[in-house]
Amino acid sequence: xxxxxxxxxxxxxxxxxxxxxxxxxxxxxxxxxxxxxxxxxxxxxxxxxxxxxxxxxxxxxxxxxxxxxxxxxxxxxxxxxxxxxxxxxxxxxxxxxxxxxxxxxxxxxxxxxxxxxxxxxxxxxxxxxxxxxxxxxxxxxxxxxxxxxxxxxxxxxxxxxxxxxxxxxxxxxxxxxxxxxxxxxxxxxxxxxxxxxxxxxx
Amino acid sequence: xxxxxxxxxxxxxxxxxxxxxxxxxxxxxxxxxxxxxxxxxxxxxxxxxxxxxxxxxxxxxxxxxxxxxxxxxxxxxxxxxxxxxxxxxxxxxxxxxxxxxxxxxxxxxxxxxxxxxxxxxxxxxxxxxxxxxxxxxxxxxxxxxxxxxxxxxxxxxxxxxxxxxxxxxxxxxxxxxxxxxxxxxxxxxxxxxxxxxxxxxx
Numbered sequence: 001x002x003x004x005x006x007x008x009x010x011x012x013x014x015x016x017x018x019x020x021x022x023x024x025x026x027x028x029x030x031x032x033x034x035x036x037x038x039x040x041x042x043x044x045x046x047x048x049x050x051x052x053x054x055x056x057x058x059x060x061x062x063x064x065x066x067x068x069x070x071x072x073x074x075x076x077x078x079x080x081x082x083x084x085x086x087x088x089x090x091x092x093x094x095x096x097x098x099x100x101x102x103x104x105x106x107x108x109x110x111x112x113x114x115x116x117x118x119x120x121x122x123x124x125x126x127x128x129x130x131x132x133x134x135x136x137x138x139x140x141x142x143x144x145x146x147x148x149x150x151x152x153x154x155x156x157x158x159x160x161x162x163x164x165x166x167x168x169x170x171x172x173x174x175x176x177x178x179x180x181x182x183x184x185x186x187x188x189x190x191x192x193x194x195x196x197x198x199x200x201x202x
Numbered sequence: 203x204x205x206x207x208x209x210x211x212x213x214x215x216x217x218x219x220x221x222x223x224x225x226x227x228x229x230x231x232x233x234x235x236x237x238x239x240x241x242x243x244x245x246x247x248x249x250x251x252x253x254x255x256x257x258x259x260x261x262x263x264x265x266x267x268x269x270x271x272x273x274x275x276x277x278x279x280x281x282x283x284x285x286x287x288x289x290x291x292x293x294x295x296x297x298x299x300x301x302x303x304x305x306x307x308x309x310x311x312x313x314x315x316x317x318x319x320x321x322x323x324x325x326x327x328x329x330x331x332x333x334x335x336x337x338x339x340x341x342x343x344x345x346x347x348x349x350x351x352x353x354x355x356x357x358x359x360x361x362x363x364x365x366x367x368x369x370x371x372x373x374x375x376x377x378x379x380x381x382x383x384x385x386x387x388x389x390x391x392x393x394x395x396x397x398x399x400x401x402x403x404x
Contacts, residue, residue, distance in 0.1 A: 121386075124375050124381075126375050126376045169371070169374075171374055171375045171376055172371075172373055172374060173326050173328050173373045173374070173375045173378070173381035174213070174328045174373055176381070176383070177382075177383045177386040177387065178380070178381065178382055178383065178386075178387070179326075179375035179378070179380065179381035180379075180380055181376075181378070181380065184323075184379040184380075185379065185380070185399065189399075189402075193395065197387065197391075200391075
């Protein structure tokens with residue numbers, strides 16, 4: 001069956017976002033990453049920065065703690081936690097984008113949200129810790145924390161968020177059609193493999 | 203770096219063994235599956251049938267329970283459980299085979315046993331439950347148990363065995379260079395992807 005929607009889930013620092021971008025360019029279809037955040041921001045009333053920071057993180061914090069900052073937005077009176085509220089918006093935005101036509105969606109548990117569509121191709125991009133540590137320093141600069149603890153922290157948050165909302169294990173091969181290591185295969189090659197497989201499905 | 207040893211880990215019924223066989227044929231290198239069992243049998247004193255049934259299963263049973271059937275074999279006086287004894291032999295056989303030269307090794311936690319060799323390419327082959335259920339009935343026939351419960355049972359055993367001996371989660375993408383779904387991509391295509399990547403590493 002023709003695969004029209006490509007979801008790219010990825011480990012922090014693996015280059016998964018770049019893979020997604022290359023795939024979208026090669027196939028000439030929209031790439032939703034930052035755009036996706038903007039869509040969710042528009043629907044939710046939260047700022048893009050807030051969504052970026054909380055959208056793939058562990059659930060738990062109550063909207064009450066943000067009540068003063070976000071008075072008047074729908075979620076503030078729904079009784080949902082911030083994370084649950086964002087999750088609902090995220091599901092709705094991703095389902096709508098997939099309806100619009102072929103695209104590449106990076107992150108945001110889109111593999112799970114779109115699991116019932118047969119025209120989706122789900123990829124997971126990962127890399128070994130040395131590759132990722134070097135890459136995050138190169139891409140995002142040094143911080144007070146060591147690259148290793150930044151990776152650990154981000155991995156843990158994505159894992160907890162994914163498990164909470166999907167009931168599945170994050171990074172489990174069986175959730176995806178393909179999982180690729182950029183540290184073994186290289187970023188370009190991973191993108192090429194996905195592009196070839198999507199083209200062959202036509 | 204050139205990848206000389208290919209390990210294929212697989213879900214029961216996914217066609218991973220067939221993928222491994224095709225890869226070995228295409229690359230013109232030895233394929234260790236049944237041969238591996240025979241090697242382990244020779245080293246351990248157990249019958250190939252016994253190894254096939256217990257080698258990738260949950261640990262726990264004491265050698266004592268097999269003492270009468272296997273008097274005189276080294277393990278019987280070592281105080282190791284059957285599974286631990288087999289694990290030691292399995293590690294030793296797999297490390298020796300990898301030393302001998304290029305090959306494809308299916309199953310037996312070879313991805314973990316050879317994790318420190320840089321010339322290995324580790325693949326995980328999986329498929330959705332419908333694909334696997336249909337395939338095990340076609341390959342191995344009907345039994346009293348439903349195909350679904352046969353899959354569940356086998357998955358659980360491999361998972362427990364893998365976790366016990368490696369401390370890692372079975373099927374976690376990050377353990378492998380590539381994970382492929384045969385139900386999405388087809389058995390031949392999965393083999394072709396691996397062959398191409400190994401050839402390109404030369």
